[in-house]
Amino acid sequence: MKKTQLVLGLLVALTSLTTVANAQMKEGKISYERKINMHRNLPDPQMKSMVPEFRTDKFELIFNENVSLFRSVVDEEAPDPFANAGGGGGGGMRFNFRMPSANTYTDLAKQMQYEGREFFEKEFLIVDSLKQYKWKLSEETKMIAKQLCKKATTMITAPQVMRMRVSMGRGGENNTDTTANTPRAPKETELVVWYAENIPVSFGPDSYSGLPGVIMEIDQDNGANVTTAVEVSTKYPKKELVAPTKGEKMNRVQFQENMQKLMQEMQRGGGIRMGGTSIRVGGGN
Numbered sequence: 001m002k003k004t005q006l007v008l009g010l011l012v013a014l015t016s017l018t019t020v021a022n023a024q025m026k027e028g029k030i031s032y033e034r035k036i037n038m039h040r041n042l043p044d045p046q047m048k049s050m051v052p053e054f055r056t057d058k059f060e061l062i063f064n065e066n067v068s069l070f071r072s073v074v075d076e077e078a079p080d081p082f083a084n085a086g087g088g089g090g091g092g093m094r095f096n097f098r099m100p101s102a103n104t105y106t107d108l109a110k111q112m113q114y115e116g117r118e119f120f121e122k123e124f125l126i127v128d129s130l131k132q133y134k135w136k137l138s139e140e141t142k143m144i145a146k147q148l149c150k151k152a153t154t155m156i157t158a159p160q161v162m163r164m165r166v167s168m169g170r171g172g173e174n175n176t177d178t179t180a181n182t183p184r185a186p187k188e189t190e191l192v193v194w195y196a197e198n199i200p201v202s203f204g205p206d207s208y209s210g211l212p213g214v215i216m217e218i219d220q221d222n223g224a225n226v227t228t229a230v231e232v233s234t235k236y237p238k239k240e241l242v243a244p245t246k247g248e249k250m251n252r253v254q255f256q257e258n259m260q261k262l263m264q265e266m267q268r269g270g271g272i273r274m275g276g277t278s279i280r281v282g283g284g285n
Helices: 002-021 252-269
Strands: 028-037 054-063 067-073 102-107 112-119 122-129 136-144 147-158 164-168 187-196 214-220 225-233 248-250 272-274 277-281
Touching: 112 252, 122 252, 136 187, 147 214, 248 252
Parallel strands: 122 248
Antiparallel strands: 028 054, 028 225, 054 067, 067 102, 102 112, 112 122, 136 147, 147 187, 164 277, 187 214, 214 225, 272 277
């Protein structure tokens, strides 16, 4: 009799553990950190000496079964990664690279995405259909933020990158480096992601979606841009799960055309000038 009770007790315990292990989270909040290699697209040693190699930014994804909002998080207490950046020589030069705000709202039922973007203090509202990715699934696994994740890959076209050049001078002098003055052409690159089947919602950072679980990590361009989940919570601000509405409305193609036009204008106009230092995009004298 006692043996029977013991066996039944063990079965109940195992069943409870299995239920907890298989519990699926369909709404909540995931906090992410994005680490960007700032030196990857800076071929000039002088420019590299002025900025740190990496910068880290924070984001969060709030979601339920039908919609999600991925947005940047301002960390007022975070140390300034550019506080000690400078060209040396006691010039007191200081850079302030503030990442533009970005909010991406995904609606699975409507198969639509709404992206609020800020670029040089101008706001844009990008409304377009949900992007479709050809994911290749793998059985390779690893743990991220206490979640068992599986690997998936796809090929993406990286956006055109404009190289920067730096002119340093005082009193009208110009000592310009020899950075190439042509933009880099778009290229095909592999995107590696890790997703958690235990959170069976087809969302992720930025515009990425379409997997049988939430995306917990994205590695773009072999470590140049890595976004990783650091915390998962079932609590989230439900009232804030709404689509962005501010900004000039356009689709993705129109937005890219606007960005290319602005970059070309910067290239022709000499870029951005800050005191005795000017940062140029692409070529120009």
